[in-house]
Amino acid sequence: PDVSAAWAQEVRELAAEQNAVILAHNYQAPMIQDVADHVGDSLALSRLAAATDAETIIFAGVHFMAETAKILSPDKRVIIPTAAAGCSLADTIDADQLRAWKAEHPGAAVIAYVNTTAEVKAESDICCTSSNAVEVVESVPPDTEILFLPDMFLGAHVRRQTGRSNIHTWLGECHVHADISPSDLVGAMTRNPDAELYVHPECGCSTSALWMASSGEFPADRTHILSTGGMLDAARSTSSQTVLVATEIGMLHQLRKANPGTDFRAVNPQASCRFMKMITPELMLQALRTGRDEVQVEPAIAAHARAAVERMIAIGK
Ligand code: 13P
Ligand code: SF4
Known part of the structure; x- marks a missing residue:
């Protein structure tokens, strides 16, 4: 029997029974991304959390993201499969x-x-x-x-x-993005001189990438500094054979799904966020069965934080 198919079916059934929506960040493990209702970057997930009609949000991401969902939807139950999923930044x-x-x-x-x-x-x-x-x-x-x-x-x-x-x-x-270093970048570009390059702005190598593009060491028109959502938009329309990706490696799953004809390669294949990967299939099931860990934000703090988040969401509308 296909254990992962049985797991996914149970997750989907429990979510439907509870009128729960499952949101997953682009850095989640592939199984978690595939079972979610929506996968996205932190801005897209904030917008979805604010707009959903579901009673419960199961947030497959790190704690600040689940907290942001709670700030935007204080009357909803927001569950993170483990509250230990923090963020070193x-x-x-x-x-x-x-x-x-x-x-x-x-x-x-x-x-x-x-x-x-x-x-x-x-x-x-x-x-x-x-x-x-x-x-x-x-x-x-x-x-x-x-x-x-x-x-x-x-x-x-x-x-x-x-x-x-x-x-x-x-x-x-x-710590994950800072470890994607200028030497990782130079190595990857030397091995793949015709590739296109997507770099997340949190990366330690983002300054070098732009410096190399401006000095002509690597073509400027093939160098893009992008958020995870921006990478996906770019991936859908690229005609490049190879794209080098400087961000957390969970991102590769969505990029490959978005454009199976392109070879997406990690600039640093070790760049995995241990906090994101704390959301395991077992804990996802446990969250749906037990309602653990529910995210709470003190109302006075939430009100002030909401104002800052809503000002952001209003920009670009
Ligand atoms: P974005 O989803 O906004 O690109 O953020 C990346 C990140 O590091 C989140 O932890
Ligand atoms: Fe935080 Fe992990 Fe994102 Fe880095 S990759 S900013 S540690 S959640």
């Missing part, structure tokens, strides 16, 4: 550290990447994700100072894209 700043940073820059606008806790979002003016960070920064008047947190590589990317020098960046990083 979100852990680089807490609310006390942010309050101290704000005190050093009175009047600055605080832009928080969604990879932050609810308490940090509550101290922020507006959130952003990797797919809208540039637009969010551009929504702030040019003469207003910006505190951008917590990812320094994404911060460097928005500084480059907007040409603004009044952006202060928190020195946080995602």
